[in-house]
Amino acid sequence: MSYPIRPISEDEWQAFGDVLAEGFNWTPNPQQQERYKAGTEFDRTLAAFDGDTIAGVTGIHSFAMTVPGGPIPVAGVTAVSVLPSHRRRGILSSLMRRQLADVRDRGEAVAALYASEAGIYGRFGYGRASDDLSFTIAKANSAFVKNAPVDPALRLRVAKPADVRGELEALFASVLAERPGRYTRSSHMWDGVLADEEFDQQGNGNLRSILAEDSSGVRGYALFRIKPSWNENGIPDGVLWLHELYTADPAAYALLWRSVLERDLVSTVRTWGRPVDDPIIHLLAEPRQLKARWADELWVRLVEVGKALESRSYAVPVDIVIEVLDDVCPWNAGRWRLTADASGASCKATDEEPSVTLPVSALGAVYLGGGSLGGLQGAGLLTEHTPGAVRSLGAAMSWDPKPWAGLTF
Structure with missing residues (x-):
């Protein structure tokens, strides 16, 4: 039909x-x-x-x-x-x-999505481009390493999120470009982030915020909810659900995390959807106490291969011919010569023999700098024709920090 x-x-x-x-x-x-x-x-x-x-x-x-x-x-x-x-x-x-x-x-040239089920979108050319971690941290075991950054000029300010929306938006905009995967938020998206009706709370309390600032202005913020609880012995056993934590520098980051982890009447901090290279991993003196769950986050699809590969930067120079397999967007199928260095990138159709043959989903998986071509090669999901070509292309497309969007759209 x-x-x-x-x-x-x-x-x-x-x-x-x-x-x-x-x-x-x-x-x-x-x-x-x-x-x-x-x-x-x-x-x-x-x-x-x-x-x-x-x-x-x-x-x-x-x-x-x-x-x-x-x-x-x-x-x-x-x-x-x-x-x-x-x-x-x-x-x-x-x-x-x-x-x-x-x-x-x-x-x-690029489409991206969050998948409700991870198995759906690979057949349409989307690749798993970023992952995230969800943490559960016991307050009692959350000491930091001794050399954690401290800035005496920083102070904390408690505020109702709706009252400081402009400051939250400005801080987020200032760090937007620091990590692949982050995207601009419309006013409507900010409405959703700060929404605080009863059905938004889901039994976890009002949305709260705390800001780290100095005399020059806000350097970071955390958004969270707290579900109060006491155990059978009358001991506080509340859970703090961390929604967002963005900062402009390491000292503000450490101060906000300490504020979250030291909250009175809370025994556990939980957060979902944090980057896989989140600095909290290195700040905890006992990292085994950071109980984490790993999951896929963004899926990326190169809609126009040549334009997409020319639109990003590369970690090291590369000059390679790639054969792309794409039966959903046939205009991408064929051989492309990718040449890139510090001055820019060129990706043009060519008749030259390829060094690597791969599905377009593999390029989507590494486009933001987070996936592993070597892993895909080990799984038998791409073909290397020239020894070392996969390693060279993978090194060029890698990036630090790792990609992370941080907000489902």
Whole structure:
């Protein structure tokens, strides 16, 4: 069967939202629905129709994302869902292909997404580009190393998040370019970060903030909630859920973490979605007390291989011919000569013999500087024709710090 695909109109939003509610087993509060609608880019929100019924959906957030070397326009794919009654009919494949063609037409060379299930998007050319860690830290075992940075000029300020929104936004904007994967936040996204209705709290208390500052201004902030609790012996056993912690320098970072870890009436600090190279790993005197869970975070798709590879920087010079396999975006399939050094990068189609043959998803996996081509080679997922070529390309595309977006879109 044919399922026509087109952008939805605003008066079709409720039907669009109903598909999301079914696909994600979600029962949204009406205020949540309105909040989500307010951030919808209707011209970039696609639906597949079975007659008058919306059977599948997907959307995009437009933003600039930091890649190695600086920010570029990226299509932030979101709201991907198909009605349970219409699975296995090719609707998702049709939506993904149409969306990628639209992204290309718009001039964006890269798409990125958070996956509800990690096994879905590889077949559409997305590669696992960044991972994250979720921590559980016992307050009683959270001492820092003796040489942890300290700045006597720093002081802490407790504030209601809504009252200091401008300062939070400014600090975040100042550190945006420091790590690949971070992306610009719209006013709507900040509304979500600071949302504090009862359904946002999920039983974990009000959203709280603490700022680290000196006479020149704010140098960092933490956003968190606290779920109070006492054990059977009357001993405080609260849990602090850390939502965000961003700083401009190591001393502010250490001070904010100490404030979080030393909070009165709290026994445990938990946080989800931290970078895999988070400095807290090195600050704890006993790192074994940092109980961590590893998970995939961003998935990246090179929509225009040549343009995407020319749009980022490289850790070391490279000159290599890559054969790209891509049956979803056939304009990418073929051989590309990538030449890059400190002055810039060039990636042009060529007829030369390749040194490496790989699927486009492999390039997505390393595009932000976090994946491992050597690991993909060891798994048999790419082919090296010239000895050492994978190592050379992997070294050039690596980056420090590791990529991390930090906020689901």
